[in-house]
Amino acid sequence: MDQLRGADALASGWLAVLLLLAVGVLAWVNLVSPRQWVVLARSFGALRLGRHRLREDLDVRDRTLTGLAVMSAVVIAIFAYQVLLYRGWVRPGMPSYLYVLAAVVGVVGARLLLLQLIRLLPAGDGGLKEYLYTVIVFHVVLGLLLLPVAVLMSWPGQVSWRAWLAWSGLGIGVAVLLFGWVRAVVVGVGSGAPLRYIFLYLCALEMLPVALALQYARNIVPSLPHP
Secondary structure (H helix, E strand, C coil): CHHHHHHHHHCCHHHHHHHHHHHHHHHHHHHHCCHHHHHHHHHHHCCCCCHHHHHHHCCCCCHHHHHHHHHHHHHHHHHHHHHHHHCCCCCCCHHHHHHHHHHHHHHHHHHHHHHHHHHCCCCCCCCHHHHHHHHHHHHHHHHHHHHHHHHHHHCCCCHHHHHHHHHHHHHHHHHHHHHHHHHHHHHHHHCCCCHHHHHHHHHHHHHHHHHHHHHCHHHCCCCCCCC
16 A cells, blocks of 8 residues: 555656656757757766866856756755655655755755855865856756656656666766765866865765765655654
């Protein structure tokens, strides 16, 4: 019975609407600025963004990049909600999803705000602007990679696939996260930042929050009563 409830909840109509809106954002970006895909692919694949890409290609005020960032937050939250729901750790419904979405937006926003605040210190940039844009690019790419996984998780009648899809999506998330940390080291070293400061930042302000988030993931949303 629990598995049937999870399958029905994962195929809810409101989830389908959100995923359809996410696909609509992709179609809009493809129509308005198809070059954005090339910029994202090159920015994600390269170890350094480069001055030209920072100056000309990537702009946080670009509405297509903003739309993709919002879409990615929605998709990442959908996948996280789906995994928590599949495991029976949250109640099905929009309120639980909104808790997860708030957590995703809070984590991404906190990282960007923290990087902006560190840039204000008199010690110099140290590649922080480049890494800030890298965080945005990785957030967008993660949402794009998880979109087909979230769609398949919501597909009615695919209950037997959902465990495999959940692990696949988690693997994608871990791979992107680890690659992001590698990029942080490369950007910092390439910009002249001391290696000890780079590892201090990663351990204290990225790895530790991730570990705490994983430990308390079941407490950020209203959970089902445990037997």
